[in-house]
Amino acid sequence: MTTQTKPIELYFFPTPNGYKISAMLEELGVPYNVHIVHIGKGDQFKPEFLAISPNNKIPAIVDSEGPGGEPISVFESGAILKYLATKFGRFYPADPREQVKVDEWLFWQVGGFGPMLGQNHHFALYAPEKIEYAIKRYRDETHRLYRVLDTQLKGRDYIAGDFSIADLASIGWARGWERQGMDLKEFPNVAAWIERVSNRPGTRKGLELTVDSGARMDLTRDEDAKKVLFGQR
Known part of the structure; x- marks a missing residue:
């Protein structure tokens, strides 16, 4: 079983796609740090985030203990799930x-x-x-x-x-x-x-990952956030 000594860096916002990875990390029981990417304020377009997620979407991760012991960044939620499942040998069958x-x-x-x-x-x-x-x-x-x-x-x-x-x-x-x-x-x-x-303890904890009130948004009211999320070409 692979062990993780350094935290995985999770770039996250509380969306269904973001929760996929927080739930996975909690199920795995590996250490991780959360970096809030406020997609309603345009954080996803910052150069430092685009360097690891060129499609300007959350979630993304950086694993400093990647293949060969070298850091690796992964974007797209499905790819992240497969990467983590393969690395830690859990929640993905061997057959x-x-x-x-x-x-x-x-x-x-x-x-x-x-x-x-x-x-x-x-x-x-x-x-x-x-x-x-x-x-x-x-x-x-x-x-x-x-x-x-x-x-x-x-x-x-x-x-x-x-x-x-x-x-x-x-x-x-x-x-x-x-x-x-x-x-x-x-x-x-x-x-x-x-x-x-x-009701699985790990999944529940991952789905309950919270952010401070300043990092939340209500798209039924927040017109500025709508312009950021829906006005891009």
């Missing part, structure tokens, strides 16, 4: 066939369950005008994805069998079901899974 199952659902999340739910949030909650077609389009797709997840969870405690990075990737997004316009009575397997994963 190649089981790895495929986890990878399928990890990429399902980063390619669909996150982006589509994010568009749902945008058009239903934050857009300056209510475009009914867009709201319906993304709520319908959100509903379809919840149905896919509910079907996969039938008879399973976790998405890909054992608890894995597939669950850590999806839990932060699924906990926002109410603001996404979903009714969990339609998805009983998802409801049970959310409770099961959220």
